Every structure is written in structure tokens, then in C-alpha cells.
Amino acid sequence: MATKRSIFEEVGDGEVAAERAAQPGAIDRGRRGARKGIRAWLIVIFVLVVAMIAVGGLTRLTDSGLSITEWRPITGAIPPMSEVEWQSEFDKYKQIDQWRIENKWMELADFQAIYWWEWGHRQLGRLIGLVWAVGFLGFLVARRIPTGWTGRLIIPGALGGLQGAIGWWMVTSGVTQGEGMTSVASYRLATHLGLAFVILGVIAWYVFQLGREERDLMQARRGREAKLFSLSTGLMHFAFLQILLGALVAGIDAGRAYTDWPLMGGQILPPNPFMIEPLWRNFFENPGLVQFIHRVSGYLLLVFGVVVWLRGRRSSHAATRFAFNAVFAALLLQVSLGIVTVIYAAPVHAALTHQIVAVLVWVLILRARFLSQYPVTKSIREG
Incomplete structure (x- = not known):
């Protein structure tokens, strides 16, 4: 005697039905x-x-x-x-x-x-x-x-x-x-x-x-914090400029030109800042002026870093807030190392540490920027 079948039952045997069943993670499996x-x-x-x-x-x-x-x-x-x-x-x-x-x-x-x-x-x-x-x-x-x-x-x-x-x-x-x-x-x-x-x-x-999986990134992108991403992008560019200025300092040994701080040679602007002709070459080849530009740029980078950090602290995502806290801490460390490097006339160990911490600052900024673009969200159960 034939049994009655529901009109909603899959046609075919169990294996076919199983193959046709929806499988999770299709996007990730393919990519x-x-x-x-x-x-x-x-x-x-x-x-x-x-x-x-x-x-x-x-x-x-x-x-x-x-x-x-x-x-x-x-x-x-x-x-x-x-x-x-x-x-x-x-x-x-x-x-x-x-x-x-x-x-x-x-x-x-x-x-x-x-x-x-x-x-x-x-x-x-x-x-x-x-x-x-x-x-x-x-x-x-x-x-x-x-x-x-x-x-x-x-x-x-x-x-x-x-x-x-x-x-x-x-x-x-x-x-x-x-x-x-x-x-x-x-x-x-x-x-x-x-x-x-x-x-x-x-x-x-x-x-x-x-x-992170593609599915996770696609979902996280919907919660992108546009303003914070923009600020962190600006900080990234500013940090890159400071790295290039640091290379100019290293290239002409400008780090050993003046070892007093916060002044240079007892004054705000170092002596003879424009002694090279033509004028524009002083901004790249005059040790005193190049070190002065690197110092001032570092101060401005720290100030901008504070602005970005304060904005990052307002993120609704704990991982993002932590990332910007790490950036700010690394910036403070790098400025301190820069001052020590100058005062001690750029000894090898101090100068090398200063350069390696620049890598740390760079990566942490990128990490904070990434989390602004792809925030990590937590469920209510996860707190």
C-alpha cells in the first residue's frame, strides 16, 4: 500500500536531497x-x-x-x-x-x-x-x-x-x-x-x-567607520613623510649636527639654516635645517596622532579602540627615542632602535586603519 507523501517533500532519494540542501560557507569554499x-x-x-x-x-x-x-x-x-x-x-x-x-x-x-x-x-x-x-x-x-x-x-x-x-x-x-x-x-x-x-x-x-574569511570581510565592510578610516589614512601618509625625512637625516648624518634639545645651538632655528646655494638645497642638504624639519615634523605628527587617537577612542568596537591606543603608545615611544638619539649624537644602538620602532609605528597605523575599514564586531553574548 502506497504511503501518502507531503507536497513539500523533496523528490528523489535521500542522497539527492542531501546534495541539494543548502551548504553554509559557499562563498569561502569557492575563494x-x-x-x-x-x-x-x-x-x-x-x-x-x-x-x-x-x-x-x-x-x-x-x-x-x-x-x-x-x-x-x-x-x-x-x-x-x-x-x-x-x-x-x-x-x-x-x-x-x-x-x-x-x-x-x-x-x-x-x-x-x-x-x-x-x-x-x-x-x-x-x-x-x-x-x-x-x-x-x-x-x-x-x-x-x-x-x-x-x-x-x-x-x-x-x-x-x-x-x-x-x-x-x-x-x-x-x-x-x-x-x-x-x-x-x-x-x-x-x-x-x-x-x-x-x-x-x-x-x-x-x-x-x-x-579573516572573505565572508567576514564582506560583512564587516558594512560597518566601516568612514571618518576614522579617513583620519588613519592621513596619519599613515604623514608617518610615511616622516620616515622619508628620517632617511634624509641619516643620509647626511644630520642627526649628529646638533645634540641639544629642545633648542638647536641654543636657539629655535639652527644657525646658518640657508647657507647653501641655491636656497632649495638647504632643505635637503643642510644638516641643521634637515634635522630641524625632522624634529618639527615629528612634533606635528604626534599632535595629529593625538587627534586621531581621541577619535579612535570613540569607536564602538573594542578591537579598533585598542588598535588606536597602540598607535598612540608607539608614537610616544618613537618621539622619546628620537629625542634620546639626538641628545646622544645618534649612537648606533639608539639610531637602529629608532628605525625599528618606526616599523612598529607604521604597522600599527596600518592595523588601526584596517580595523576602521573592517571592524571586528562582537555579539551581545560575547560582550
């Missing part, structure tokens, strides 16, 4: 890929880039950047292996102005000390490129890159290649004969460091995005 794996890979690259910035800072502080006078992207990975090869490298260094004007006192052992810093800096660059290439090709071949991410993941590699070319362009400005140059051009140094922070910013943003 997920190896999100966790790619995120971990990008974090490794991020750490290597931070190390690269630190070693680059030490290379600059120890005046080691011109010790290798040639750009050999492949064969340069092998350091001198014999006394003859070391002497050959030293002879090449003796042909440039830095040795002729500043370092005639050097013996081979002294040259080797600065050579290893520059060689290590270049090796880190090669390692970063290798880690990116192996990771990208591995995820690509395995077809584990999430939908829409292939082009994005090419960007760090492309910027890294450009960074290598800019690094050599920077070095060539100091590898001179008869021009009186004893260091790299500060403009090129600022370009080199600025691009490093751009690469860090791109990677950090990707890491933030990959830390």
Missing part, C-alpha cells in the same frame, strides 16, 4: 584556497624585510654601503674566498672617493669588516626574492591561490625586484672618482627606504586580509 599557508608565507617575507631594514640601517651607520663597488646579482652571492680575491675587492674600493677622502687608514682587515655588512645586506635581498619566488610558484602550481589573489601576490615580488635596482642606483651615487662623494645621495637613500616601507605596508595589509 578560500590556502589562505593560512599563504598568510604564513607572507609573514615570513615580512620578517625578512624588517631584518633587511635593520641590516640596511647598520650598513648605513657603519658606512659600509660603498664597500662593494659592483652589482653582480648572481655571482655576487659568493664572497671572496682567497687572499687574492680579498685584495682585488679592496683595490676596487681604493679607487672610489670614500677611501681616498675618509678611509685611507684602512688595512685589509678593516675593509673586510665593512664588506661583510654590505654583503649580508645584499644576501638578505636575494633570500627575500628566493622565498617569494618559491612560495608564489608553489602555490600557483598547486592551484591553491584564492580567487582574485594571483595578481596581488605578484606585487610584492615586483616591488622587490624594483627595490634591488633602486638599491644599486643608490650605491652608484657614492661610487665616484674625483667627485668628492663619500656616501650615497640622501635623495636616493630616502627613495630606497621609502620603497621598503611600501613593501612592508603591502604585505601587512595582505596578512590582515588573509587573517
Whole structure:
């Protein structure tokens, strides 16, 4: 005897009905890929880039950047292996102005000390490129890159290649004969460091995005805090400008020009601020004026940071409020370190710490900006 069936019952057997049943997370399943794996890979690259910035800072502080006078992207990975090869490298260094004007006192052992810093800096660059290439090709071949991410993941590699070319362009400005140059051009140094922070910013943003599912980001975008996002974007740009100004200071050793604070040479504006002709060059090459601009810009950045922090404290999201608290704390730390660095005439450990904390400030600003765009909401049950 046939049983009665509801008009609302699925037609077909149980397996067909199960297949047709709605499945949660369809958006994420189609776009997920190896999100966790790619995120971990990008974090490794991020750490290597931070190390690269630190070693680059030490290379600059120890005046080691011109010790290798040639750009050999492949064969340069092998350091001198014999006394003859070391002497050959030293002879090449003796042909440039830095040795002729500043370092005639050097013996081979002294040259080797600065050579290893520059060689290590270049090796880190090669390692970063290798880690990116192996990771990208591995995820690509395995077809584990999430939908829409292939082009994005090419960007760090492309910027890294450009960074290598800019690094050599920077070095060539100091590898001179008869021009009186004893260091790299500060403009090129600022370009080199600025691009490093751009690469860090791109990677950090990707890491933030990959830390949450696409569905979560799409929903969070609806609660975007537009005003706070705009303010944090302005703070990001201001911080980037201050980083470039810091590179100009480092490029001409302006951090050691005046060691009193808050005045400079006993006055507000340093003595002879416009002694170089033409006038515009003073804003980039006069140590006193460049340090003064960096100081004033730092004060203004802190003031603007207070404004953004006060606005961030009014966010309705706890994670966002905490992010802006962290930004403000890092800014206070960075200003304090800047003052200490000036007072003690930019010793290596203080100057390097100042540079690394700049990375911290940069990433925390990006994190706060990200949470303004994609706030983390909590349910009533979660408090």
C-alpha cells in the first residue's frame, strides 16, 4: 500500500536531497584556497624585510654601503674566498672617493669588516626574492591561490625586484672618482627606504586580509567607520613623510649636527639654516635645517596622532579602540627615542632602535586603519 507523501517533500532519494540542501560557507569554499599557508608565507617575507631594514640601517651607520663597488646579482652571492680575491675587492674600493677622502687608514682587515655588512645586506635581498619566488610558484602550481589573489601576490615580488635596482642606483651615487662623494645621495637613500616601507605596508595589509574569511570581510565592510578610516589614512601618509625625512637625516648624518634639545645651538632655528646655494638645497642638504624639519615634523605628527587617537577612542568596537591606543603608545615611544638619539649624537644602538620602532609605528597605523575599514564586531553574548 502506497504511503501518502507531503507536497513539500523533496523528490528523489535521500542522497539527492542531501546534495541539494543548502551548504553554509559557499562563498569561502569557492575563494578560500590556502589562505593560512599563504598568510604564513607572507609573514615570513615580512620578517625578512624588517631584518633587511635593520641590516640596511647598520650598513648605513657603519658606512659600509660603498664597500662593494659592483652589482653582480648572481655571482655576487659568493664572497671572496682567497687572499687574492680579498685584495682585488679592496683595490676596487681604493679607487672610489670614500677611501681616498675618509678611509685611507684602512688595512685589509678593516675593509673586510665593512664588506661583510654590505654583503649580508645584499644576501638578505636575494633570500627575500628566493622565498617569494618559491612560495608564489608553489602555490600557483598547486592551484591553491584564492580567487582574485594571483595578481596581488605578484606585487610584492615586483616591488622587490624594483627595490634591488633602486638599491644599486643608490650605491652608484657614492661610487665616484674625483667627485668628492663619500656616501650615497640622501635623495636616493630616502627613495630606497621609502620603497621598503611600501613593501612592508603591502604585505601587512595582505596578512590582515588573509587573517579573516572573505565572508567576514564582506560583512564587516558594512560597518566601516568612514571618518576614522579617513583620519588613519592621513596619519599613515604623514608617518610615511616622516620616515622619508628620517632617511634624509641619516643620509647626511644630520642627526649628529646638533645634540641639544629642545633648542638647536641654543636657539629655535639652527644657525646658518640657508647657507647653501641655491636656497632649495638647504632643505635637503643642510644638516641643521634637515634635522630641524625632522624634529618639527615629528612634533606635528604626534599632535595629529593625538587627534586621531581621541577619535579612535570613540569607536564602538573594542578591537579598533585598542588598535588606536597602540598607535598612540608607539608614537610616544618613537618621539622619546628620537629625542634620546639626538641628545646622544645618534649612537648606533639608539639610531637602529629608532628605525625599528618606526616599523612598529607604521604597522600599527596600518592595523588601526584596517580595523576602521573592517571592524571586528562582537555579539551581545560575547560582550
